[in-house]
Amino acid sequence: MELAKKRVGVWIRVSTEMQVYDESPSVHRQRAKDYAASHDWEVVEFYQLDGVSGAAIMGQPQARKMLHDVRTGRIEALLFTRLERVGRDALELLQIEKELRDHGAHLISIFEEIDTSTPEGKKRFQDLASQAEYDRARLAAKVKAGIHTRMKMGQVFTSQAVFGYRKIGKTLEPHPQEREVLALMYELFLEYRRFKTVARELNRRGFRMRTGNEFTNVSVKRLLQDSTAKGLYIANRTGNKQGGGKVIKPQSEWYEIDVPAIISSETWEKVQQIIKSLEKPRKRNINAYSGLLRCHCGTVMYLRKNDKKNEVPKYFCRNCKNKIRLQVLDSAIGDVIEGFMLDTLPPSVLLEADPESEQIGRKLQSVKDELEKVVRKLERLVILWEDGEISRKLYSSRYDSLAQRQQQIEQELSALEFELLADEGREAAREKLAEAKAKEISWQELDGTEKSEILRQFVKEITLKHNEITINMLYVPKQLNTNELACKGDHTDGHVK
Incomplete structure (x- = not known):
């Protein structure tokens, strides 16, 4: 009785367009067909990924198709020329090998003597998987260093030029049509001083974004704040955030590249001043003692502002029901701060530079x-x-x-x-x-934000135990020889004695 031929799938991945155009996939395909024929195997499917990086392949459609064929028993082995052609991430390679092994299939490399159906082949696979990831990391570091060097030389590395420009080689040049729209955008903003109005006017005149979408207040603001329009392109400004998305890098890592300007620097600066004047700072009611005040039982005390009985703001302990009025606490802390740090030390000492x-x-x-x-x-x-x-x-x-x-x-x-x-x-x-101290301002006259800034630099923790408030200092000027301050009194009548 003639045995059934082993059914194999052939994996072909090339990571650059140059490899695709050099017909590297066809070479891989023919080599795999010849190898399968020499072992009397049947090639039932080719999984080809053109221009795909080896850093992450599990999400690719061809990878999902291959795993589906493994799970359904359509293929019994995955054939490839070298392991690095499958991928360069060790974790993904191990996941693929386990998926195949769980369904009775295995990996076969033409040039590296890998056959994960044997103990020797599996050990060889694990070693090469780690080496592939190491080589990828080294290559990525080399490429990154090379890109940074060329950025310093004024070359632009971006997949898509900002609106108003087009990429020619490694440089940016004004786009023949978009440059007029971008210049008009600045003119309209100087006239109307409103992002939505500018967007509405551009759309009314029939102009659109490069994608064909209408302009919005968000897109108008983003383009107006981009310094490329005045001839200064900022490279390496953002990076990939772990888990997805973008993050702005430290300014020390940016590269400034001169490009042809569409508007004058004076116009750009005027627009930035207007944008800054339109930004209204959000006011927050800062609770100065939030997170600092603890009950003697160790529980963080919280502020209840709407007491049904008398509507007097109080701090409560959820555990032992200990409480203190905010006014009393503020007065006690103010006495300590003013008494120990303002009256004791002259302004010259407070402003003295720390060696x-x-x-x-x-x-x-x-x-x-x-x-x-x-x-x-x-x-x-x-x-x-x-x-x-x-x-x-x-x-x-x-x-x-x-x-x-x-x-x-x-x-x-x-x-x-x-x-x-x-x-x-x-x-x-x-x-x-x-x-x-110089202006003779009392602690109670400072707002919540000012109190919070001072407390969080000097105070580690405030503890309330019945009629005693203990302040554990995080830092005090060297002239004060103490790290713990305490004040005692009766809190029930709203005073500290």
């Missing part, structure tokens, strides 16, 4: 300088390798050590920036206290 902050600032600048040197070395190394002046082995060894050092410096930089930010916050709080 530790200056030391952190100097160290921060030193670390930034070192990071810049390492980045320049990395960029130079990439250029040398691309120009063929150093070997791959030398490039790899130097790149790995420099990349590791860059990561260490960036971690150190983040820690220093966080520490400096805390010091800057305390400095702002000291200035606020000094200003209050």
Whole structure:
């Protein structure tokens, strides 16, 4: 009785348009057909992905089709030339292998001696899967460094030019038709000073976005705030956020590239001033003690503003029903702040520079300088390798050590920036206290936001225990030799004795 031939599917993936146009897929296809014929296998399907990156393939239609054929038993093995042609993400490769194994199928590589139906082939597959992801990460880092170098040289890397421009090679040029619409948009905004009015007028005149959609107040505002129109294109401004979406990068990572201007810098600046004047700051009623006040039982106390009995704002403990009026708490904290920090210390001491902050600032600048040197070395190394002046082995060894050092410096930089930010916050709080003392402003005269800014820089926690309020200080000026302040009294009559 003649045995049935093994049914195999052939996986073909090419990641660049150049590979597609060079007919690389047809070469892969013929090679797989010849290999299957030499083993007396039947090729029942080809899964071809043209111009698809190996970083993420599970969501591709051809990948879903292949997995469906595996689950239904249509194919018993997946044949490919090299594992990197399947994908370069180790986790996805392992998921594919497990999916095939669970349904009695396996992976077969033509050139790498991989056959996951055997223990040796499975071990070989796992090793190469890890290597494929490592190579992808190295390649991505090299490409990223090369792109940054070329951005510094004034080359534009963007898939689609902003409205009003078109991409020619690695440069941006004004679009013959769109430039007139963009210039008109600025003129209309200077006249009407309203985004919706400008959008409505552009639509009324028959103009549309590049997609064919009508202009909206959001699209008009975005285009008016884009500095490309005045001849300054900002590259590398955004990046991909983990989990999807975009995130704005730190300004230090941006690249400014000069392009032909559509409007004058003066016009652009006038428009920005108008936009800024239209922005109305949102007022928030800040509760100065929110999150700081705790009951002696350890429960965070919350503010109840609408007490049915007397409508007097009070802080309550949900656990033991301990309570205190907001007015009483504010008076007690004000006595401590004014007594220990305003009356005790003159304004000159409050405004005195903190030597530790200056030391952190100097160290921060030193670390930034070192990071810049390492980045320049990395960029130079990439250029040398691309120009063929150093070997791959030398490039790899130097790149790995420099990349590791860059990561260490960036971690150190983040820690220093966080520490400096805390010091800057305390400095702002000291200035606020000094200003209050100089102007003879009492604690009760400060608004909730001002109180909150001061408290969160100096106070770690406020604890209420019956008739005693304890303030655990997070930071105090060195002239005050204490970290814990307390005031006692009877809270029932609204006073602290």
